[in-house]
Amino acid sequence: MKRKKYVVAVSMLTILSVAALAGCGKKEAASESKVKKIVVGTGNSYEPYCYLDDKGNLAGYEYEVLKAVDDLLPQYEFEYKTSDFANVLISLDAGKIDLAAHQYEWNKERDEKYLFGKEPYTTYVTYITVAENHPDIKSLDDLQGKKVKSSAGSNTSYILETYNKDHKDNPIKIEYVNNSTDEETITGLLNGVWDATVMTKRDADKLNKNYGKTALKVTGDPVQTSSTYFVFSKKDTELQGAVDGALKQLKKDGKLKQLSIDVIGGDYTESE
């Protein structure tokens, strides 16, 4: 008899504790009114676009732009969820977030899965970037057989992978490094862990500035000239329309330009 009671008690306790845990996350759902809550997913380690500041709060260009967009859209209320870059779009897939913001460039692969905003909010022109003293590398062709740092799920990886499909005999060796810090990027390029990486000119300038002297240089013609957009899930056309409208207005009254200058350090909203 007693034994049975013991088993029952333990199972009850387990069920109760799971139920208690389930209750943990439910606090926020209570205050739901006419304002629709939109969960924005962004990264946590891409300064100055999305990173955590001194106090551990989200900061950066993506956040500032979205805050301004949110101000213009009374029907929505944005809530921010940060994660590792590779997980932002997966979260959009899984329905954990409604809007992904992480300097997303348009490409065909992404376009098949997600809904892209129509209004770009930053230009994104990427170049091959190498260590200052590196032998001449001018184009992707020069990178065949060489090691190039990229991150999983990025547009650069997409471009390099597409390039490799046509050059199967001597492909570019793509090294997927996610979540790397700027220190790691510079050190790795300087001591030859990677032969090159692909980034925007402003990112290369930022790295050099923080390093203290010129360590990296962008080289050759742009690998890709594109812009960045907010990314939505396919069904959210209404939200996408509203955000695009707000972006248009921010462009018209010069606010977006101001944000770009203040946060990134230059106007990168129209052209470079």
Add this chain to the structure above:
Amino acid sequence: MGKLFEWSRFFENIPKILPYLTVTFSIVFYATFFGVLLAVFIVLIQIKKVRVLYQISKVYISFMRGTPMLVQLMLIYYGLPAIIDPLLGTSINRDWSAVVFAYVTFILNQGAFLSVIFYSAVTSIPYGQTEAGLSVGLTHYQTFIRIILPQMIRVALPPFGSDLVGLFQGSSLVFLIGVTDIMGRAKTIGSATKHVLEAYVFDVIIYIIISLAVRLLFWYLNKRLDYTNGRKTGGKEGIPWIST
């Protein structure tokens, strides 16, 4: 970037990182507390050989021990809502914050690991002990509580301690689903200030302190629970952090 390591930055980082220790501790607390309950439940199933549940528990333990923690974290974070939400009509996908998914993952993982430790501890006590208890008129329950349990705790304690040390380190994976713990904070400090080494060094110190504290605690517990009163091993093995 200047110097790779500077003490001034190291000290600046301390107040930025320390508050996030609560995240690490809460994960370890939930994982251990509910993990123990889950493990006891699993051990009961295994000892009683409850049909169906027994087979399920075997597969479950094998899965939890045989797959990387990171995969489990991703599976729970993305997969659990996909199964539970349509089934129960809930929306934990949105309602649960990332840290709750981290709790669930670590509880499930610890439940499996601890159940193995407990099970081997229980079975390490010779059946003669149970027979002895029953022969003097104790019930099965009394025999377990008074004879088996005290001996089994002693056996389970050392592996439980090293499991706990591992749990602290394992908790650093949660950053990948967007929970900022001390490891994640170090990373974000790195991307915000371009200096990550000082933050990592501070994290290392924290982990070392925690691991030493946990070992000291279990060394002490082990000594207290030595029912032989020093006759056999004497409790004079010394502090174990040097040897192990």
